[in-house]
Amino acid sequence: MAITRLTQRKCKAIAFYILSWVIFTLSASALLTYGAGNGFDPTRMLFMLQLSLLTGLSHAIYDVIILQDEMDKRPVAAALIIRSCFFLASICANLTLCILIWDIDKSEGLINEAALQHMLNFFKQPKNHILIFELFMLGHLITFIRSVHKKFGTRVFMNTLLGKNQDPKEEDLIFMFIDMKHSTEIAEELGHVKYSNFIRDYYRLLSNCCEENHGEIYQIAGDGVFLTWKTSDCKRAARPLDCFYDFAECLERTAYKFKKRYGIVPAFKAAAHCGKVISTEVGNFGSEMAYHGDVLNTTSRIQTLCSKLGQDFLISEDLYMRLPLPLPHGFLSVKAGFFELRGKKNGILIFSLHKPLT
Known part of the structure; x- marks a missing residue:
């Protein structure tokens, strides 16, 4: 069965969100690690890759599946508040899932005492509050880029950037x-x-x-x-x-x-x-x-x-x-x-x- 152009358009939009999250997140993480003088940290990069894939998929589901990749018809203030709440909930949920997956125990499974303690300690640290805020702002930045891209089209958008x-x-x-x-x-x-x-x-x-x-x-x-x-x-x-x-x-x-x-x-x-x-x-x-x-x-x-x-x-x-x-x-x-x-x-x-x- 042939894939319809509508399905192709949605797949391209989903790929845009996932790739944007991966590229922006890994680039920022690499720069911050380099700036801190800690050198390349493969463990952190792998964790951020996992997080960006999940968060990008969540973002794509909201914009492409729920909103049908169209303009949000709700009032601007309401749409902004709802989207902001979604980003915060999505980022926190994906961080929690990544930590649980990272600390999975073969005998105790996905949810175990060590993983839960790690998760609590993670959300208590101020530096991770900053990480959540950075990811929150990144979500709005990617939404803005997507909106500009849709308004002007791929060719004009890329030519303008260049x-x-x-x-x-x-x-x-x-x-x-x-x-x-x-x-x-x-x-x-x-x-x-x-x-x-x-x-x-x-x-x-x-x-x-x-x-x-x-x-x-x-x-x-x-x-x-x-x-x-x-x-x-x-x-x-x-x-x-x-x-x-x-x-x-x-x-x-x-x-x-x-x-x-x-x-x-x-x-x-x-x-x-x-x-x-x-x-x-x-x-x-x-x-x-x-x-x-x-x-x-x-x-x-x-x-x-x-x-x-x-x-x-x-x-x-x-x-x-x-x-x-x-x-x-x-x-x-x-x-x-x-x-x-x-x-x-x-x-x-x-x-x-x-x-x-x-």
Whole structure:
């Protein structure tokens, strides 16, 4: 049985938490041991490795299994207090378990008098209170890093850490602009509060589909969003088409939930184009990634043709020529014709993609 992309995403998130705890904990432990002049202590390092594995797994269970790797919907203060209590309880429980395992006795088992006495002495020492506090702060630091990583995506996150976004850089990218159908009418019918919840649920599903297909969300503007991929990453897999298909399937599977909660099921149309753009980080305070070039405008112009042609998915000839054939998911391509787009000197050949009728 094949592993679903949702399961793969959760496994990657769990691995992130466990590896983060192991790397940060062992690095800090090695530095502190070196600073104290005690040299390398393999016993302490092995104990900290055991502790970091258990604590990382506990953290992953809380964020990935309990919270479903999504934003905590509780009020900020309540979410912070609950998470802080969880970290303290988890760290203390894992420390206790590690000590019991470390002092296990073949005749008396896991819980024995010597192990219990060791545990009591451990929690009485001030230096171990500091260790608990350090692990507590580490838990919040890893949560923060994960939140920033989810917000900006892997490529932008790593490039920002390495300072690669500071200078303008030419890149060959694919952009797909997805727009919700009848958004104005839906907003008027639901009201601004209910519509905000509606579009939040809509974008939550879209962001999951985008991440599972190795894309990045570049910009969200109201009811429209730009997704992007490196063109070189789509030579063997038509990731924008996969994302479109997955999002359509996802909305179909969750239609009853939207219908029950809002009385409306969202639908969308999309356009995709590719080409060279300049990527750079703009701004000083509150800076963000920006892409400059004609590709984004052209993608947006192509998307406006969807309503005119009665199609849900249009792509440019430039992109079509770069996609691997045959197209995935049984997509059929039809030449929609040459169109003169606003701001373009020459006409551009547009293809419409659609699923075959069954």
